[in-house]
Amino acid sequence: MMRFNRTLLAAALMCGSFFARAQMMPLTQQQDRWKITPEGGIEWVVDGRLPHNDHIEMGGEKVALWMRYGVDSNYRPVLSRTLVFPSSRLLPVQTIAHMMYNVEDNDLPRIYINNRMLRSGVYNAAVVPDLPEKVIRITHKGIMEIESMVGKDGIRLKRIYFPSVDKPMAIEKMVFINEGKQAAKIEMEYLHRESRPAAERTTGGPHHFIVSTIGDGLKTVQPGDSVVFAISYEATKGSAQPLAINVDQEEQMRRNRVNQIISELVLETPDRLLNTAFAFAKIRATESIYNTKGGYMHGPGGLRYYAAIWANDQAEYVNPFFAFLGDDIGNRSAMNAFRLFARYINPEYQPIPSSIIAEGDATWHGAKDRGDMAMIAYGAGRYALANGNADSARVLWPLIEWCLEYLKRQLNDQGVVKSNSDELEGRFPAGKANLNTSSLYYDALRSAVMLGRELHIPLAQLKIYESQATALRSNIELYFGATVEGYKTYRYYEGNDTLRAWITTPLVMDIFDRKEGTIEALFSPRLWTADGLATLAGDKTFWDRSTLYGLRGAFAAGATGKAFPFLEYFSRRRLLGEHVPYAVEAYPEGNQRHLAAESGLYCRIYTEGMFGMRPTGFNSFDIRPRIPAGWDRMALRNVHAFGHVFDLEITRLSGERLAIMVKQGNAVKQYTIKDGATQEVKL
Numbered sequence: 164m165m166r167f168n169r170t171l172l173a174a175a176l177m178c179g180s181f182f183a184r185a186q187m188m189p190l191t192q193q194q195d196r197w198k199i200t201p202e203g204g205i206e207w208v209v210d211g212r213l214p215h216n217d218h219i220e221m222g223g224e225k226v227a228l229w230m231r232y233g234v235d236s237n238y239r240p241v242l243s244r245t246l247v248f249p250s251s252r253l254l255p256v257q258t259i260a261h262m263m264y265n266v267e268d269n270d271l272p273r274i275y276i277n278n279r280m281l282r283s284g285v286y287n288a289a290v291v292p293d294l295p296e297k298v299i300r301i302t303h304k305g306i307m308e309i310e311s312m313v314g315k316d317g318i319r320l321k322r323i324y325f326p327s328v329d330k331p332m333a334i335e336k337m338v339f340i341n342e343g344k345q346a347a348k349i350e351m352e353y354l355h356r357e358s359r360p361a362a363e364r365t366t367g368g369p370h371h372f373i374v375s376t377i378g379d380g381l382k383t384v385q386p387g388d389s390v391v392f393a394i395s396y397e398a399t400k401g402s403a404q405p406l407a408i409n410v411d412q413e414e415q416m417r418r419n420r421v422n423q424i425i426s427e428l429v430l431e432t433p434d435r436l437l438n439t440a441f442a443f444a445k446i447r448a449t450e451s452i453y454n455t456k457g458g459y460m461h462g463p464g465g466l467r468y469y470a471a472i473w474a475n476d477q478a479e480y481v482n483p484f485f486a487f488l489g490d491d492i493g494n495r496s497a498m499n500a501f502r503l504f505a506r507y508i509n510p511e512y513q514p515i516p517s518s519i520i521a522e523g524d525a526t527w528h529g530a531k532d533r534g535d536m537a538m539i540a541y542g543a544g545r546y547a548l549a550n551g552n553a554d555s556a557r558v559l560w561p562l563i564e565w566c567l568e569y570l571k572r573q574l575n576d577q578g579v580v581k582s583n584s585d586e587l588e589g590r591f592p593a594g595k596a597n598l599n600t601s602s603l604y605y606d607a608l609r610s611a612v613m614l615g616r617e618l619h620i621p622l623a624q625l626k627i628y629e630s631q632a633t634a635l636r637s638n639i640e641l642y643f644g645a646t647v648e649g650y651k652t653y654r655y656y657e658g659n660d661t662l663r664a665w666i667t668t669p670l671v672m673d674i675f676d677r678k679e680g681t682i683e684a685l686f687s688p689r690l691w692t693a694d695g696l697a698t699l700a701g702d703k704t705f706w707d708r709s710t711l712y713g714l715r716g717a718f719a720a721g722a723t724g725k726a727f728p729f730l731e732y733f734s735r736r737r738l739l740g741e742h743v744p745y746a747v748e749a750y751p752e753g754n755q756r757h758l759a760a761e762s763g764l765y766c767r768i769y770t771e772g773m774f775g776m777r778p779t780g781f782n783s784f785d786i787r788p789r790i791p792a793g794w795d796r797m798a799l800r801n802v803h804a805f806g807h808v809f810d811l812e813i814t815r816l817s818g819e820r821l822a823i824m825v826k827q828g829n830a831v832k833q834y835t836i837k838d839g840a841t842q843e844v845k846l
Contacts, residue, residue: 190728190729190732191693193732193735193736193739193740195735195739195740196212196215196739196740196741196743197738197739197740197743197744198739199435199436199439199738199739200302200304202304203304203425203439203442204302204303204304205302205303205304205439205443205738205739205743205744206300206301206302206303207300207301207302208299208300209234209238209298209299209300209301213234213235213236213238214233214234214235214236214241215233215234215741216231216232216233216241217231217232217233217741217742217743218230218231218232218742218754219232219303219307219743219744219745219757220447220451220464220465220756220757221305221306221307221324221325221326221333221450222326222450222451222452222453222462222464222759223326223327223328223329223330223333223417223450224328224329224330224452224453224454224459224492225248225249225250225327225329225330225331225332225398225453225454226246226247226248226249226326226327226330226331226332226333226396226398227246227247227249227326227451227462227464227466227469228244228245228246228247228324228325228326228333228396229244229245229246229247229466230242230243230244230245230307230324231243231244231245232301232307232309234298234301238296238297238298239295239296239297239298240296240298240309240311240322242268242309242322243265243266243267243268244265244266244267244324244333244335244396245263245264245265245266245466246263246264246266246333246372246396246398247261247262247263247466247469248261248262248263248331248370248372248398249261249453249455249462249469249470249522250331250367250453250454250455250456250470250522251331251365251367251368251370251398251400252365252366252367252470252521252522253360253364253365253366253370254363254364254365254366256366256520256521256524256525257520257521257525257527258467258468258471258518258520258521258527259467260521261469261470262360262370262372262398263466264358264372264396266374266396268282270356270374271354271374271394272351272352272353272354272376272379272394273351273352274337274349274350274351274352274392275348275349275350276294276313276314276316276318276339276347276348276349277314277316277347277348277349278348279294279314280294281294281296281313294313294314295313295314295315296311296312296313296314296320297311297312298310298311299311299312303443303743303744304421304443304446305325305417305418305420305421305424305446305450306323306324306325306414306417306418306421307323307324307325308321308322308323308324309321309322309324310322313339316343316345316347317341317342317343317344318339318340318341318342318343318347318349319339319340319342320337320338320339320340321337321338321340322335322336322337323335323336323337323338323414324336325413325414325417326417327413327416327417328413328416328417328419328420329416329454330397330406330413331397331398331399332395332396332397332398332406332408332413333395333396334393334394334395334396334408334410334413334414335393335394335395335396336391336392336393336410336414337351337391337392337393337394338389338390338391339384339389339390339391339392340388340389341384341385341386341387341388341389342386342387343386344386345386346383346384346385346386347383347384348381348382348383348384349381349382349383349384349390350380350381350382351376351378351379351380351392352376352379353376353379353380354374354375354376354379354394355373355374355375355376356373356374356375357371357372357373357374358371358372358373359371359372367400367456368400368401369400369401370398370399370400371398371399371400372396372397372398373395373396373397373398373399373405374394374395374396374397375394375395375397375405376392376393376394377392377393377394377395377408377410378390378391378392378393378410379392391410393408393410395408420450421446421450423490424445424446424449424450424488424490425442425445425446426801427445427488427489427490427801427803428445428487428488428489428766428770428799428800428801428802428803429442429799429800429801430442430769430797430798430799431796431797431798431799431800432794432796432797432798433793433794433795433796433797434731434794436731436734436735436738436739437730437731437734437769439738440734440737440738440744440765441765441766441769443738443744443745443762444745444746444762444763444765444766445488445762445766446762447745447746447757447759447762448481448484448493448759448760448762448763448765448766449485449488449490449492449493450759451463451464451759452492452493452496453469453470455470455522455523456522456523457470457499457503457522457523457524458495458496458499458502458503458523459492459495459496459499460472460496460499460500460503460522460523461476461477461481461482461493461496461497461500461759461760462759463476463748463758463759463760464756464757464758464759465748465753465756465757465758466756468758470520470521470522471518471519471520471521471522471527472500472503472504472518472519473517473518474504474515474517474518474533474535474536474538474539475533475535475538475586475760476758476759476760477496477497477500477542477760478500478501478504478538478539478541478542478543479538479539479541479542479603480542480708480760480761480763480764481497481759481760481763481764482496482497482500482501482542482543482546483542483545483546483549483767484763484764484766484767484770485497485546485763486545486546486548486549486550486551486778486804487549487766487770487776487802487803487804488766488803489801489802489803489804489808490803494550497546497550498555498558498559501539501542501543501546501558501559501562502558503519503523504519504539504562505559505561505562505565507519507526508561508562508565512565512568512569512572514528514531514532514535514536514569515535515536515539515566516528516535517529517530517532517533517535529588530583530584530588530589531583531584532573532582532583532584533582533583533584533585533586533588534580534582534584534585534586534597534599534600534603536566536569536570536573537566537570537580537582537600537601537603537604537607538586538603539562539566540562540563540566540567540570540603540604540607540610540611541603541604541606541607541610543559543562543563543566544563544606544607544609544610544611544613544614545606545610545778546559547559547560547563547610547614548610548613548614548617548778548779548780548781548805549778549784549804549805550804550806551781551782551804551805551806551807552781552806553617553618553781556614556617556618556781557618560614560615560618560620563607563610563611563614564611566607567604567607567608567611567628570604570607571631575595575596577596577638577641577642578634578635578637578638578641578642579596579601579635579638579639579642579643580596580600580601580604581595581596582595582596582597582600585597585599585600585665586599586708587698587706590698590704590752591663591698591699591704592656592659593655593656594655594656594657594658594659595656595657596642596656596657597655597656597665598639598643598653598654598655598656598665598666598668598669599655599665599668601635601638601639601642601643602639602668602669602671602672602674603668603672604635605632605635605636605639605672605674606671606672606673608628608629608631608632608635609632609672610778611625611628612625612628612629612632613778613779613780615628616780617780617781636674639669639674640676640677642657643655644676644677646680647659647660647661647662647666647684648660648661648662648684648689648700650662650680650681650683650684650687651677651679651680651681652666652677652680652681652684653666653669653677653681661699661700661701662684662687662689662690662699662700663698663699663700664685664690664696664697664698664699664705664706664709664710664712664713665709665712666681666684666685667681667685667696667709667712667713667716667717668712668716669681669716670682670715670716670717670719670720671712671715671716671719671771673719673777675720678720678721678722681716681720682717682720682722682725682726685713685716685717686717686725686729689701691729692705693736694707694710694736694750695707695709695710695713695733696709696710696713703750703751704749704750704751704752705749705750706748706749707746707747707748707749707761707764708748708760708761708764710733711746711761711764711765711767711768712764714726714729714730714733714768714772715764715767715768715771715772716772717729717772718730718768718772718773718775718789719771719772719775719787719789721789721839723773723789723790723791723792724791724792726772726789727791730768742755745757745761745762745765746761746762746764746765747761748761769799770799772789773788773789773790773797774786774788774789774797774799774811774813775787775788775789775841776811778804778805779843780805780845781805781806782805782806782807782845782846783805783843783844783845783846784804784805784843784844785841785842785843785844786811786823786841786842786843786844787839787840787841787842788813788821788823788838790813790815790821790838794815795814795815796812796813796814796815797812797813798810798811798812798813799811805846806846807827807846808827809825809826809827809846810824810825810826811823811824811825811826812824812825812826815838816835819837819838820835820836820837820838821835821836821837821838822834822835823835823836823842823844825844825846827846832844
């Protein structure tokens, strides 16, 4: 069993049957590889358990840097770099047609320290003896740093990897520090290498990929002093010349951007692990926004998904999160995504494509209607309300209205929504009508009623939406409600008799009719695995997105005592375990890529699950806090939502009461509610 601290144990015991039910999934204890630093990053102090390898992705507006890194059994670094340039498009037009290059150590300029080659093992160790290098530590906080000791003369090496904030370029910076007693001669050879796809295979080209050294040459480094070398990985178009690069300035811009993201929507709880995981999730969710000719486009990443948007990843998952974060680029990407989808509304009510690709120039609709209109209507409604901007909402309203009409036309004889597949695109059975699509449609109708009131839409139209939502909720129960594998929960589609992870979706939409059986099923050994929810009970495949929905839904349903240990376990595994530091896409598909929208879903566990914030108007929301029993307080600071900037504090009082405090500058609103109750807040 997991080793609980006193706070966690108290929370679980006070909330009932978590330990009492034998069918609940036991949580194994993790031996953390990483730890949280005082600066809020994470570090791995290399202490054995070798070899170890991992990968991480970092993004800027014009580039993505995917680093495969590790330490071998001799403590030497193992490094491979992949550069993606989303706006350098190739032919034929397809989602993955972006310029991408791998760079290995063999491709880099040679480095000598006192006439011995640093990378000699890469070239010919029999001719040039190895200059031993021992990795000491690796750190992450939006920038990756690897620290080593080289040779026996006191040379410390810091490798620093980061993408440019706004240029099609990534940088590998190397700082050699002489901690020895004698001067050291350190040289990096000059390198300038260019690759260029054939002009016939490019669009908007010609495209160039350039690897070049910065500050190369031979330097004498005195004891206590240091020298900096760098390598740039850059893309250019046409006759454009390579940029004149100021390495320190680029690094500072990246650090400033990361700190800016961290400073927005700050989670404060007694649990440092959760606070840090939340901060890291904000980085990944927000850095992966690309400035394309079609405007800012949030991209999942993973070496495949750039300069393109999806109805699930962007419209449904991450855009509603941006409405709370307050990041300007995040909000611009959200509005742009909805505008791009709106280009495809049509009087014949043919479905909007699942994905708009190639900087907005083309589409992908290979899985046909996956419930995309429900995803778009749900995300656009939630975003418009929480964003709190009437002008933006008016832009989105025709898209929402069209999607709701499309969905109404897709109702089957039992009153639930037909779709060709779901967001897993046929990887697992979804029948002709699935639980996820109808649940999203239900919440979209509810948001449309609230949004329509703010926009002064005719009352008769809003009453129709209300009636449709009421009928749909009943039909969801009648059509999907079932006992599956002994749990009173939902079948995912007609004929489904095996538990599925997406039975969690109704909980997120405030449908709690079957919450007890659903939560028991989610945290049972049939669905919960070492990496979260299995997509299908008994199968090894998992997708973090359903786990993130499941944790959010469990908090929303009031199962705080059951959900909290699983949230702590999941967060520790993703932040401090073997593959860090973000939520992942899936396994075995994709090898647990750090797709960006999943990190937005992680943050929504807190904003909408633990804090229970449900947008109801441009300046109003319902709040239903789910504070763990062992905590006396929790807060969200610097919230940018509902047209305001405010802090939200929850404090536990005596007698099962909670105090809610909303601070806007010097203005303070206070509420006292019973634990588990809902409070309306107007700003």
